[in-house]
Amino acid sequence: xxxxxxxxGGLVQAGGSLRLSCAASGFTVSKYAMRWFRQAPGKQxxxxxxxxxxxxxxxxxxxxxRFTISRDNAKNTVFxxxxxxxxxDTAVYYCNVVMLTNYWGxxxxxxxxx
Numbered sequence: 001x002x003x004x005x006x007x008x009g010g011l012v013q014a015g016g017s018l019r020l021s022c023a024a025s026g027f028t029v030s031k032y033a034m035r036w037f038r039q040a041p042g043k044q045x046x047x048x049x050x051x052x053x054x055x056x057x058x059x060x061x062x063x064x065x066r067f068t069i070s071r072d073n074a075k076n077t078v079f080x081x082x083x084x085x086x087x088x089d090t091a092v093y094y095c096n097v098v099m100l101t102n103y104w105g106x107x108x109x110x111x112x113x114x
Contacts, residue, residue: 002097010111023077029076034078035047035096036078040090091110
């Protein structure tokens with residue numbers, strides 16, 4: 001069955017970097033559009049980044065130029081490299097794929113201190 005497992009979150013100071021991973025099983029990441037979302041306390045879940053099946057990427061305006069989404073087909077894993085982190089990037093980050101059903105991972109907490 002489809003499974004998404006995020007990792008790599010943690011506590012970092014403003015201006016620092018983190019790399020999130022989303023290990024997928026039950027399907028091939030290179031055949032689907034893969035997305036990262038985030039949800040801050042008291043806020044709605046919001047789109048962060050997408051990489052489609054041909055490798056094209058797109059980003060939310062708030063992270064464009066600081067975050068990079070990529071994938072490793074051999075590892076069937078999607079990454080989110082986050083640089084120049086800001087306190088407002090603090091959230092739980094989720095990996096997502098849409099097939100006939102919307103699949104989500106369990107999330108990984110990112111906390112950016114000022």
